[in-house]
Amino acid sequence: MSESPNTALVRRLYDSGMAPEVTAEILAPDLVWDITPGFPYGGIYHGWESVGRDFFGRLLPDFASFAGNGDQFFAAGDDHVFVLGHYHAVSKTGTEADARFIHLWTIRDRKLTHLRQAADSHVVREVLNS
Template sequence: MSDSPNVALIRRVYESGMAPEVTAEVFADDLVWDITPGFPYGGVYHTWASAGQDFFGRLAPSFEAFGAVPEEYFGDDDGHVFVSGHYHGKSKTGEEFDARFIHFWTIRDGKAVQLRQAADSYIVQSALQG
């Protein structure tokens, strides 16, 4: 079974490693990036520029490695794509971890307009504390 256009769109983001040319093409100007409370720097970020600077810009320095590993993609007929997977990372303290996530994307007019994340924040916070 082939991907729906919305699933294919979101799959590109993960497969590219969030490459700037892909995010520029896929993410809407009014993107909302909603990270679950309890996750490091959890909160709601408006625009990809804000998510990049205010979320990832603060998160990345705490890790030697950090990445999202998608495992399954599901799309519906209402412009939503669900991605289940896990974060794999290694903190600066040397703690390696795998923490499950689900990403709930909303697509409008061929662009991603919102990401809502839920993740096992405890595992990530524990790795940061060593």
């Protein structure tokens, strides 16, 4: 069975490692980035500039490396894609861990408009505090 266009769009983001040329092309200007409470810097961010500065700009310096990997992609209706995946985090002291996540993406006019994230925040915080 072939992949839906929306699933392919979301997969492209993960496969690119959030490459700037891909994010510029497929993220909507009115993007909403909703990170679960309890996750480091959890909250709701509006627009890619805010996501980069206020979320990733604070999160990434806390780790030696941090990456989100999509493992399974599921189309849901005409405008949603669920992603089951894991974050791979390495602390500045070298402690490594994988934390599961689920991302729900909303798609409008071939652009990603909304991310809603739920994740194993405890695992991420444990690595952060190691």
